[in-house]
Amino acid sequence: MSIIATNIKKTFGAYTALEGVSLNVPAGKLVALLGPSGSGKTTLLRIIAGLEFADEGSGRIEFHGEDVTETPAGKRGVGFVFQHYALFRHMTVAQNIAFGLTVRPRKERPPQKEIDARVQELLKLIQLEDLGNRFPTQLSGGQRQRVALARALAVQPKVLLLDEPFGALDARVRKDLRRWLRHFQREIGITTIFVTHDQEEALELADEVVVMNNAKIEQVGTPQEVYDRPSTPFVIEFLGNVNRFAALGHPLHGAGSDVLYVRPHDVDIQRDYHGEHGIRVRVQHVFSAGNYGRIALIRADNGETIDAELSRVRLAELSLQVGDEVWVVFRHIRLFPAGAFSERDVATDDAIPATLDAGRGI
């Protein structure tokens, strides 16, 4: 079941939540709406669900080619999972899951036996077979999240919508549940959209990432695309750590660019450097208790901070101490020419490849 949203506008009084957003989600895909808070991602999700409606006269929502713009939420066939689960607190887990079936009109309602069987099946799916008689308050966060998911799936929705599904969970549970959801979504092949502000989550989980900012969509693409070929400065800054420099006055950077970006893992540190693209820096802090070493550096010329990430092996080779004076060279730089937000990836730009050999950089 594909989802197409066309030109969705939404304002709350003077505040614009969505500014003519269009989105196309192919059937069976797992799509992440990624953005900072206030970017409009949750509003878009709720409009797709039918919990909010776009401004009068704007926009269309289609499910599998069928116009559902005016269809109320209960008739759209969406499963919606809320950020804080919104489980019915006075009902048991089993009653929660059965809710969508028991509220059906008598004629369409399956017999009690069938409902019970469906609930058992779903409890098994979410691996909580023995907890059907518990109340939501007696469950952990991760368990509640899975119950919320089972409740949404009980009515066999055509589309699954998740609002910050892992936001309220601790790091470990989040990782497990993420993997579980990925696997699960693949298995039943339901078109799924989830909202998140966590770029790592979006990149790891989604088939496609929709990066949103300021009521607009900045970029749509596979995780690889949005990470490697960000189309705007916002996208590169939002997806992972990045060093941001004002143009250095170097001949290369002068080419119409006012800002350039270097990912920390594209920063190399060298004790001795004799090329023309090195920058003199002082080591401010070395953080090596992790999978890789993170080094904070201060530029000798203007005091700007540069973050670098090196493998543990490389870090050991360099044996950096706080206060050491060293050189950095950039392996890979992205710049966004002033005004136009068109991408210009230096590393792949034909005009200047010679200056960008790995290890030498600019």
Next chain:
Amino acid sequence: MASAVSSLNKAGPRTHTTRATRDSDWVRWTLTGVALLFLAGFVLLPLGAVFAEALRKGWAVFFASFIDPDALAAIRLTLITTLVAVPANVVFGVAAAWCITKFSFRGKSVLITLIDLPFAVSPVIAGLIFVLVFGLQGWLGHYINAENPWFPWLQQWLVEKDFKIIFATPGIILATIFVTFPFVARELIPLMQAQGTDEEYAAVTLGAGGWQVFWRVTLPNIKWGLFYGIVLCNARAMGEFGAVSVVSGHIRGETNTMPLHVEILYNEYQFSAAFSVASLLALLAIVTLVLKSFIEWRHSRTHA
């Protein structure tokens, strides 16, 4: 250089611990004593006095004062008033709390303020307003005596039935509803605000209709708060004096509620009878408080 932060498990010199929040015994006992004395003087003593006075002339007089026809009429009127006013305010309170907490609309804050009005206005003034509007010298009276009224059939009907609001049961009920209408709404609004609308939205996405959402999701979530509001509303409805006194007209055996009956008995120096009826009201208050504590206890358990 030694590590700057070291574990503090090693037995260091023990210092005497004085918590900042801990007052000396002297202060604690004084404060507790003052509170208890105050409670005894202003609550327990009068309450005890009511029962002591009521029983001073023995159980026979105590019960006789209830069997008196006027007393029975007063009890009956109080019950009728309560039976109409409380359900009316339950419906109104739930509806008001529902629309205030689950929707956003223009004039919401005005509505919230209006709900509080009966708390802010003196009950006597509330009673006078009703006399002004519905009394025979007021707007209703003007209508009944008008030469060319709107809806002549209505005027005819009112005249035929000799329909009266003030100095009659409808007025007493109206005044009671007015005075007690904040209780349920006030109790529910913060509760429903805290619960938010996610559960309702979840029910909607699962295909539930408006009434199903209300009966199966909203109502079960607010039932203890609602019950609490009903208990308070009920206590006030039975005990209301000021507003009811203004609109009642004090017609013995007809428009006297229990509090008004107590006043009349007292003014006629029938102290035992007055205190007997008063003790019934006091008993009601005690039952209310017990119920209230029970609800709070249940509520804290279900939401632990």
